[in-house]
Amino acid sequence: MASKTYNVGVIGYGMSAKVFHIPLILVTPTFKLHSIVQRTPKPNDDASKDHPSAKIYHSAETLFADPAIDIIIVTTTPDTHFTFTKAALEAGKHVLVEKPFVPTSAEAQQLIDISAKTGKLICVYQNRRWDSDFLTVQMLINDGKLGRVVEFETHFDRYKAVRPETWKGKLGMDHAGGVIYDLGTHLLDQAYVLFGLPKSVTAIFANQRNDGEEEPDSFTVLLSYGEGGPLVTAKAGVISIETDQLRYWVRGTEGSFKKFHLDVQEDQLKAGQKPGDKGFGIESDESSGKLVVLEGDKPTQSVFKNVEPETYAKLYEGFSKAIGGAGEKAVPVKASEARDVLKIIEAARESAKSGKSVSL
Known part of the structure; x- marks a missing residue:
């Protein structure tokens, strides 16, 4: 049938x-x-x-x-x-x-x-739950290759000196605009997928462009998961002049993983490619992350390629x-999960405004 x-x-x-x-x-x-x-x-x-x-x-x-x-x-x-x-x-x-x-x-x-x-x-x-590098990080954590995760950093940094004339730059946070709703939604959703709702949220919002606008263009959000849990740093900055932008840095009791560069699917879609095309979602070997584990008491590094892409499809x-x-x-991606991520964003906004950590 x-x-x-x-x-x-x-x-x-x-x-x-x-x-x-x-x-x-x-x-x-x-x-x-x-x-x-x-x-x-x-x-x-x-x-x-x-x-x-x-x-x-x-x-x-x-x-x-x-x-x-x-x-x-x-x-x-x-x-x-x-x-x-x-x-x-x-x-x-x-x-x-x-x-x-x-x-x-x-x-x-x-x-x-x-x-x-x-x-x-x-x-x-x-x-971005289906970014190949995120799926790689998820696999490393779930398979226990890093041990107990103590710190998890997820970044969306770039050099973008001019503020976009769209909701991403100027609509205002009361209308779900600005960087915390644009990029923060991605970063905090990934943290939520891995670790769930945090116990507390601490945030700093900034205007790195110093362009006179009230709307923040950058943020650092810390998510605390309590004793034994990881400290998560979600960070987006617009004045980051680098040839290789950090994407993930995960540190655990048995190893660490560091990855630079963004997933390639967005750029491929913009170029007219689509899931199913040869090479779609596959990063170059040069963009692979680095896995460091202990061999005896000596840290040993190796290249760790992304898992096979599942793609946004x-x-x-x-x-x-x-x-x-x-x-x-x-x-x-359930609406209830998106609601929980919004709770994290709301706590981050409250923390940035008050200068205090906010419990969830």
Whole structure:
């Protein structure tokens, strides 16, 4: 018996839709790109020309009203996510929402309750759970190769001297904008996947550009997991002039692992590649991490290559299985998990403002 095909509607036609979502819809066998909401097409930016077989709507409301649509992908700015997700659920659609999920954990809980009431599923697009280097770190920890982890650092540092004129730089934290919601959502989600909710959060927000803007552009967040647990450092800076940017540094009682450079999938997707293409998700040998373990009492270093890529398509594949009958337990990034990460972000904001650690 052939698998059911689900019609997918996409709200928004910016970079998120074009680079991260539509290519993954197209490689998911059970998903069909049915429709796109693009409010204001332009001669050089027209969804109808790029995807002539898809319906084009100019408002989200008309998309919600289309009975043929099974799934809605929300790729618009974070301040719209709550309204669009709520409307989609109440219209009887499953929803996949770009990160950050919504501005607050309270709004996240409201959507979780609506999802339970309507029986429609929510998945949050935390694609960096499927970064190959993160999966490598996860495997090293789970296999015990590092022993008990005492410190875990996850970085998203770069040199980017000009602030972006988008929600990532200026929308404001009350609307889920700024660096803590943009990059922090990724870094803190990865820490949450590995270690769960911390016992306390300590944060410093800064404006490294010193450009006169009130919105912070950089942060350092410390997550404490109590006695015996790791100290997690999540850090994003924009004035980091390096040829090799640190990505992970994990230290344990039996070894350590250090990795530079970002996962390659984003750049490959921007270049027009997609999961399934030869070499997709595979980093060069030169970008491999270094594993140091004790041989007797002597630290010995070796190159440790990434695990075989699962790729971001795995997130879409998992959501397809959940919708196809596996249910909430199979949703690859649950709304409840995104809610918990928002609680960490809210604690970090409170800590940065008060200058004190905040207990969770």
